[in-house]
Amino acid sequence: MAEPGLRPDQAGWLIACAVISLAPHGQHLPPAITAVCILLLLWRTAISLDKGHLPHRLLLIGVAACVVGLVLLEYHQFFGKDPGIAVLAGLLSLKLLETDSRRDGRAVLLLCFFMQTGLFLYQQSMLVAALALLGTTVAIGSLLALQGRSAAPKARLTAAARLVLQGVPLMLVLFVLFPRVQGPLWGLPADAYNRVSGLSDSMTPGDMARLSESSDIAFRAAFAGELPPPAERYWRGPVLSRFDGRSWRTARSSTSPRPAYAPQGVAYPYTLTLEPHNQRWLLALDFPAEAPGLRYGSDFQLMSGDPVRSRLRLSLLSYPHTPVGIDASPRELREALALPSGSNPRTQALGARIRQEARDADDALQRVIADFRHRSLSYTLDPQPLGREDADSFLFDTKQGFCEHFASAFVIAMRAAGVPARVVTGYQGGEFNPVDGTLVIRQSDAHAWAEVWLAGRGWTRVDPTAASAPRRIDGGLAAALPDSDRLPLLARSSLAWLRELRNQLDALDNRWNQWVLGYNPARQKALLADFGVVDADWQTITALMAGACTLVMAALTAWVLRRRLSADALDRSWSLFCRRLASAGLPRAAWEGPQDYAERVASQRPDLADTVKRIATDYARLRYGRTGIERAALQSLKHSIKNFRPR
Amino acid sequence: MPQQIANRLAEATCRIILGKERAVRLALACVLARGHLLIEDIPGVGKTTLAHVLARVLGLQFQRIQFTSDMLPADIVGVSVFDQREGAFRFHPGPVFSQLVLADEINRATPKAQSALLEAMEERQISAEGRTWPLPEPFFVIATQNPAEQIGTFALPESQLDRFLMRISMGYPDPAAERALLAGEDRREMLARVQPELQPGELDSLFAAVRQVHAGPRLLDYLQALLAHSRQGAGFALGLSPRGGLALLAAARAWALLAGRDHVQPEDVQAVLPAVAGHRLRAADDAPLTADQLARRLIEAVALPG
Incomplete structure (x- = not known):
């Protein structure tokens, strides 16, 4: 027996579901594929609206070949995340064009589910999770539409949302107990770690200024105790000591599992959550004490064993007043x-x-600093173009520069004056988020400063930017720049509400990162250990998961049965009616019969009299009448009660 | 339609008994539920007239017995007299052999006389001389008593009060009804003109209709909750007996029929509760509560199920 074709509402659901599943992919699909998908979806919508015929199979095969060709043109292959998603997006749009049965409809929805899951291959942010939840709800609504008779979209969505909600306990169990694997979700090395910005191991004038436009988060630091004063918030990153006349690069340096200095002075304990940057160096306040699993460069850089490819949590203890490099090797000094x-x-x-x-x-150091100050150099995000000799034109001609110009010119001057010096890059400052008490350091906080080597004191930090724009260090970027300068949007202080909003969102995002994305095998084990399951292997965890799922299902079943017994649909509708009247100031006494109640309400609120009496009579007839609860009458009563909104 | 017939009866009665619609409807419900009625009120509020009108409207044979303290059971049920021609005792039926008996001032008779009537009410037959004589069908007693009179009266004990399906009181008419009464025709003449509202057999079909009024599971749940609370709940020294429960359901059915419905709702039970349960319940603290107050106490303590 041939299946009947799709009803218009069913087709509508499928198209809507496909749109919702495909739209978020627009940000990474190649424009050509996006355009094809939009055209195909519009085509299908037009057919639906005009009640026209679906295109011929041969035509579809032609379009499919085009889509495949486009993907090949774009990626030169079919393997990997991006081409795979692109092909699926095209095929989903195409599938809709040949869908005119419930069976095909189900195939479309399966593809939709897959596309929604595919989003997680790109990002695992809260927004994506919310999108997936929305998509799942719409897809389930579509499944209901395929199966059932036509109904109002709102009712359909409500039913779907209820189903999704019922899945929440199961979802939580799976989240907590599903055996975890370390590593990113999608392990293809070619395109897993692209699109990460941040510091690099070289610095050319202009790099830092570019970075300062990005409000991406570099890392977050949560201090256990007091925050260090702003002037001490130097997050030390790559040390650049090789200069080729234009760019600064890191020197080759060896690493060892313990630092080459003895920490002393004030200590600040903190937890640092570093966003992945695909590099081996880490960031820390000067100078971190020994911690397991970390390596320490000979130029006092903090390093990790492997490139940081997923969010990394570090517990660190920093001693800002530790002297380092007092006995620096002659080779190192020569290089500097x-x-x-x-x-x-x-x-x-x-x-x-x-x-x-x-x-x-x-004395030389003091003289150089004095000289810099004397030149009244100004600090700006976009300096006038410098000549081929950056430092020269900065110091002597334009006298405008960003931190890297200051640092670079200063180190050149110091080296010429015979004092070993080098450029240090990292981040300075950070914004305190009062919502969750963390210090948030963004790419726009990137900074470059200098270190000079003084006999008896070792490598000493000197920030030439601070000499001419001290507010950069105390007050952040916005305070240091002249008013006329174009500022990154969020650094503007007049947009305080926007910053507040961003703080809230950021705290939320941080919590999401820490609790949802940061739930790794170690934390799973720790959590299970808290519940007495020590050192669980994956078999134990799987067994636990199966047990917990069974329990959840049993609880849900019991709940459903109980609900059915204790209150049927009629009772629920009636109590909704009573609740609505109660909130209008006319509560029903527990002993009051429906019609007496209606009479009382009618005498107090003549405007409601007709509706209330009709509803009460209908309810009483269904509840106590001879015929029992008739389905149609119940539906119409439910409908009237749902639309009954007294004020 | 039985509902329409019942309504016609109520309207006809209300044309004579002015401003007492509730009492009239309760009395009718009591009759339709095949129960006996006790009207308790001071003289002159229309107790007797109500009984008269009901008899006329329903087309029933009517007999009035005035109870006095020197009354003997034989004055009620009848007496056996020796017939010399036949050489045997012959039973002369008393006034109780009537379809509707008005027992006026029942509390003025001695318990012995009272129990003769009450026995007849329960058994619906009379035993005399080793033989039983069935009472006419249908058979109703409408008894009246004056609660204000104490001297020389014998109050009915609970066990006998229980025989009455309902106990109601009339109360004074409101000013408008009173004015209509004063300005209007003489009631006695009007009464003489009242024609039966029922065709032969219609009363039986009404009885049958009452029995068929639907009482669904939820209603029975509610009824049982009321009974249970009257027995166990604080506030009541004496609860409703199973017979009380049956009486309540029967009265509620009749009330629902009079309201034009084919099923009983909690409101019906609540409406008849003062009349049905007022004389069966006793407040815990022996508080002198009226029937309405007692019933209210019970109603408000029991939530509708569901």
Whole structure:
């Protein structure tokens, strides 16, 4: 027997479901594929509206070939996440064009579910989870529409939402107990870690300024005790000591499992949650004490064993006043004095002059700082274009620069003055989020400063930017820039409400990261250990999961049965009616019969009299009458009660 | 339609008994439920007239017995007299052999006389001289008593009060009804003109209709909850007997029929509860509560199921 074709409402549900499943993929699908999908969906909608015929099979095969060709053109292959999703998106849109039976409809919905899951391959943010939840609800609504008679979309969605809600306990059990595997969701190395921005192991003037436009979060730090003062919030990253006349690069350095310094002075304990940046170096306040699993570079960089490819939580203890590198090797110092000859001649000449005037390295340092201050350099996000010799044109011509210009020119001058110096990049400051008490450090907090080596004191941090724009260090980027400067949107203080909103969202996001995405095998084990299941292997966890699922199902079943026994649909409708009247100030006494109640309400509220009496009579007839509860009468009563909204 | 017939009866009665619709309907319900009625009120509020009108409207044979303290059972049920021609005792039926008996001022007779009537009410037959004589069908007693009179009266004990399906009181008419009464025709003449509202056999079909009024499971749940509370709940020293429960259901059915419905609702039970349960319940603290107050106490303590 041939299945009947789809009703218009069923087709509508399928199209809506496909749109909701495909739309979020628009941000990463190639524009050509997106365009094809939109066209195909519009085509199908038009057919639905005009009650036209579906296109011929041969035509569809042609379109399918085009889609496949487009994907090949874009990716040159079919393997991997991106081409796979692109092909599926095209096929889902195509499938709709040949769908005119319930069986095909189910296939479409299966694809929709798959597309929604596919979103998680790109991001696992709260937004994506919400989108998936919405998509699931619509897809379940569509399944209901395929199965049942036509109904109002709102009722359909409500029914679907109820089903989804009933799945929540099961979802929680699976979340907590499903055996966890470490690693990202999608392990194809080629495209798993693209699109991460942040510091790099080299610095060319302009890099930092570009980074400062990004409000992406670099990491978060939650301090156990007091926060360090703003002037101490230097998050130390890559150390750049090689200069080729234009760019700074990291020197090759060895790492060891324990630091080459003895921590002393004030200590700040904190937890740092680092967003993945696909690099091996980590960020920390100066200077972290020894911690298991971490490595320490000979230039005092904190390193991890592997590139950071998923969010990383570190518990650190930093001692800002620790002296480091007092006994630096001659080779290291030599490297920190090297300057390519002929580059930035004016800056080098400045350094050479100071070298002759200065008594010692410390005096030279003071003189360079004084010289910088004297030049009244200004701090700005977009400086005028500099000449080929960056430091020269910055110091002597334009006198406008961002932190990297300050740091670079300063280190060149110091080296010319005979004091070992190097550029350090990292982040400075951070924004305190009062909502959850964490310090949030964004890419826009990226900063470059300098370290000079002084005999007896070792490597000492000097921030040349602070010399000319001290507010950059105390008050952040927004405070330091002149008013005329174009600021990143969220750094503007006039948009306080926007910042507040962002704080809230960010705290929420952080919680999501910590509790949902950060729920890794270690935390699962720890949680189970709290419940007395020590050192659970995956078999034990699986058994637990199966047991818990059974329990949840049993509880749900019991709940449903109980509900059916204790209150049938008629009772529920009637109590809804009574609740509505009660909130209008006319509560029913527990002993009051429906018609007496209606009479009383009618005498107090003549405007409601007709409706209330009719509903009460209908209810009483269904409840106590001879015929029992007739389905049609019940439906119409439910409908009237649902639409009954006294004020 | 039985509902329409019942309504016609009520309207006809109310044309004579002015401003007493509730009492009239209760009395009718009592009759339709085939129960006996006790009207308790001071003289002159229309107790006797009500009984008269009901008899006329229902087309029933009517007999009035005025109870006095020197009354003997034989004055009620009848007496056996020796017939010399036949050489045997012959039973002369008393006034109780009537379809509707008005027992006026029943509490003025001695318990012995009272129990003669009450026995007849229960058994619906008379035993004399070793033989039983069935009472006419249908058979109703409408008894009246004056609650204000104490001297020389014998109050009916609970066991006998229980024989009455309902106990109602009339009360004074409201001013409008009173004015209509004063300005209107003489009631006695009107009474003489009242024609039966029923065709032969219609009363039987009404009785049958009452029995068929539907009482669904939810209603029975509610009824049982009421009974249970009257027995166990605080506030009542004496609860409703199973007979009381049956009486309540029967009266509620008749009330529902009079309201034009084919099923009983909690409101019907609540409406007849003062009349049906007022003389069967006793408040725990022996508080002198009226029937209405007692019934209210019970109703408000029991929530509708569901």
